[in-house]
Amino acid sequence: MKKIDDLSFEELERALVELGEPKFKAKQIFDWIHNKTVEDFEGMSNISKKTKEELSKVFEFTLGSIELKLESELDETKKYVIKFEDGNVVESVFLKYKFGNTACISSEVGCKMGCLFCASTKNGFLRSLTTAEMLKQIYLIQNDTKEKISNVVIMGSGEPLNNYDNVIKFLKLINDERGQNISMRKITLSTCGIVPRIYSLADEDIPITLAISLHAATQEKREEILPIAKKYKLDEILKACDYYVEKTGRRLTFEYIMISSFNDSPEDAEMLSKILKNKLANVNLIPCNYVKEANIKPSENLDIERFKRLLYDKGINATVRRELGSDINAACGQLRNNYLKI
Numbered sequence: 001m002k003k004i005d006d007l008s009f010e011e012l013e014r015a016l017v018e019l020g021e022p023k024f025k026a027k028q029i030f031d032w033i034h035n036k037t038v039e040d041f042e043g044m045s046n047i048s049k050k051t052k053e054e055l056s057k058v059f060e061f062t063l064g065s066i067e068l069k070l071e072s073e074l075d076e077t078k079k080y081v082i083k084f085e086d087g088n089v090v091e092s093v094f095l096k097y098k099f100g101n102t103a104c105i106s107s108e109v110g111c112k113m114g115c116l117f118c119a120s121t122k123n124g125f126l127r128s129l130t131t132a133e134m135l136k137q138i139y140l141i142q143n144d145t146k147e148k149i150s151n152v153v154i155m156g157s158g159e160p161l162n163n164y165d166n167v168i169k170f171l172k173l174i175n176d177e178r179g180q181n182i183s184m185r186k187i188t189l190s191t192c193g194i195v196p197r198i199y200s201l202a203d204e205d206i207p208i209t210l211a212i213s214l215h216a217a218t219q220e221k222r223e224e225i226l227p228i229a230k231k232y233k234l235d236e237i238l239k240a241c242d243y244y245v246e247k248t249g250r251r252l253t254f255e256y257i258m259i260s261s262f263n264d265s266p267e268d269a270e271m272l273s274k275i276l277k278n279k280l281a282n283v284n285l286i287p288c289n290y291v292k293e294a295n296i297k298p299s300e301n302l303d304i305e306r307f308k309r310l311l312y313d314k315g316i317n318a319t320v321r322r323e324l325g326s327d328i329n330a331a332c333g334q335l336r337n338n339y340l341k342i
């Protein structure tokens, strides 16, 4: 059976017409699914019994539940393990910032990219998430926290540009003014640099913020920690980024994980400022987590501050990612691994 919560508004209208129902009902049904976030047809009190019967012959709902929740005692960060119908689980996070409530969501179950510092890739890739499963993470968080999500970051497990069609549909659905109406400008998609997809994304005409997981300023160093760097070279990524800015006018974010004695020296800062010179960009410096197997150690705070200052001196905007929920802040993807005991 098809999933009704995977349909765009226009697809829902078409489905109703095919069932011999008037298409104006799409507005009410869409509201039940994407605002009131019901999980069955029964709850749709202003929809006729006949319409509900017709719909339930063809459609069902995507089911998901919160399996585990960790709540920070320091701030209001909450980490979730969310389980889908097939038993697969992903990690999602609720973060409260001054500028709004943010949901960090996953786009795949596991990940095949193999970035050395990342726990999400440890057990490989299992499957892509559907559009509705991405929406579901936000709906479950909202229902649990009783807070409206205003910002979304697609930075959980998975490489979103490898699940391109479902992610694009998710962006359009979460932005739909008849549904959650989250502004595209408040959505950030993070990629490790799937070059052809950066071009496609630029051509979509959706002004989201693109975050590039750069993590090193030379091709050689990137290859050491990001296996995908061998396929998509640094200069190709930077060229694709220029195209993205040209097409969308949006400022890029370059994420840079600070790894002690690997990419945090003044020379690294100098190199980074060189490759980002004259780019409409912001650098996000991220203190990394320990990864014993890969001998990855977080940079000292002083080194991070020095790095930031050196970038600033060269005219590059940089911020250090504020750590929220540091008491529950196991490495990204670690909560799921603990839950699965992998």
Ligand code: SF4
Residues within 6 Å of the ligand: 111, 112, 113, 114, 115, 118, 119, 120, 121, 156, 157, 158, 159, 192
């Ligand atoms: S950092 Fe992102 S792309 Fe890399 S392995 Fe982790 S989830 Fe995948």
